[in-house]
Amino acid sequence: MNRIFIDVHVLQTVPPSNLNRDDTGSPKTATYGGVRRARVSSQAWKRAVRLAFADLLDSSQLGERTKRVGESLAARIKALDPALTDDEASALAAGAFTASGLAKADKKKTEAKDVESGYLLFLSRRQLDNLAGAALEASRAGTTLDKAKFKALANTEHSVDIAMFGRMVADMTDINVDAACQVAHAISVHAVDNEYDYFTAVDDRKQDVAETGAGMIGTVEFNSSTLYRYATLNVDALQRNLGDAAATRAAVEAFLTAFARSVPTGKQNTFAHRTLPDAVLVQIRDTQPINMIGAFETPIRETNADGRVRLAAEALARHTLDVERAYGEQPIATWVTQVGERTAVLADLGKAVSFRELVSGVGEQVTAALGQPA
Incomplete structure (x- = not known):
């Protein structure tokens, strides 16, 4: 059986939000390319994926x-x-x-x-x-x-989530499970400056003119960003963990759906930040996984004519082709689901399909790679 890696690249814009907080309540950030970027930790998104599995898989296939x-x-x-x-x-x-x-x-x-x-x-x-x-x-x-x-x-x-994300048991290391999936910290493709929302709350029972001012005041820190998200699945390792080709395909399809559609819920009621990706690019490789974050080492700086999403899509498409040419890394198959004209350039990298077709197409490729009838 050939080695099979599934690389998932996502561009996703989120509005003012605080998806993932640090110990002070501030949105997490990271320095990359010499500038401060918005960051959402891999742990936060993996938990969002695990929670999304509940709607995609039977409870008997999941862990606790x-x-x-x-x-x-x-x-x-x-x-x-x-x-x-x-x-x-x-x-x-x-x-x-x-x-x-x-x-x-x-x-x-x-x-x-x-x-x-x-x-x-x-x-x-x-x-x-x-x-x-x-x-x-x-x-x-x-x-x-x-x-x-x-x-x-x-x-x-x-369970699927243990097979995907692994298990470490310090007091019984012989039941540890090596993760078949790796998830990168999502970072913004551009520089960010965190902002503060100053808010007040009024006491509903204090309406007389003698009582002025708010019942409480506070601040919430936030930012908005276009994120580059990346994850990779080792299909062979996933099958070893699950022990069944059909279960492996089902797990792959559930992961693709959950990873693309889930969003961490930090401050969700405050910001209603639920969005879907601007673009999802999935590539199957037989050599090694490749994170394309290098496309954004130089931060995107939008202009009046071109917004962040368009420039980010162009940078990702250009960098992907440059890396593949330089290292002779041709993927076995590539699927692209993209929204609108701003991300149309990514369609040149592979087969442009709806997201449902992307998921089923990857599933069929996994079945063929594992030597099972479609």
Whole structure:
């Protein structure tokens, strides 16, 4: 099987917003090309993608990342045997996780109940279901779920999000999962200066003339930008993690849809910043992934005649061709979904299609690459 990488390049304009805040509440930024850029961290967009998966995949194909592992497992045990009391189900769950070494019972409590892991633990829902069944079976046999059995059940039937984004378990490294997907921090193609919105709130019950002024005042920091977003999928690694070609195709199609259509929800009620990309460029390569951020090392400076989106599209198209010519990097296939005349230049890079056709076209290519019938 050939190595297959799927590179996803997105140009997306967002209005005044604060999609991803730092520890002071300010929009995250980065210096690139000598100027300050708007930035949205890869973690923020990966979480947005994971949340979007809920509308695209069955819940059994997804995972749960939580410290409240005892509570999650206890609910599943109780569902399997409704005759158990809540405390009995909690005790069984606690026993399973403490035996594995991934959670510790609270010594201050007389009974182990609702144990928590010391860090966020990422398990697929199928893995949790299997662990619940094994814990209940062990209890009925008068034993406990041992560490070896726990490892075996926690290292099979990975969910799509675990297969995509990986899993690191510090106390049980042999169930770690290498991520098949890499997501870059999105940055603006131009320089930005953060601005401040000074706002007031009026007390609805204070309407008399003697009471003047606002009930409260505050400020919200924001910026607006045209972002370059990039992600890459290693299809071979994804299939290894999922173990099934059909599941791999479904995961690829769900990721493309979620990555293009999702937006982090930071300050969403304040700014209503939900937009769709100006352009999505997807390329399949058999050599290595290529991030085309170099197109914007020189920041875009819009003019009266040409706005940021048009100039960004031209820069991306030009840089992509320059890199491919210089290194002999010809993609296996390229699809482009672009909105309007401003991004029309990107259509010259590959097949211009609707986004739905792009997703299905990539899916068909993945199926062919994995040697499965379409």
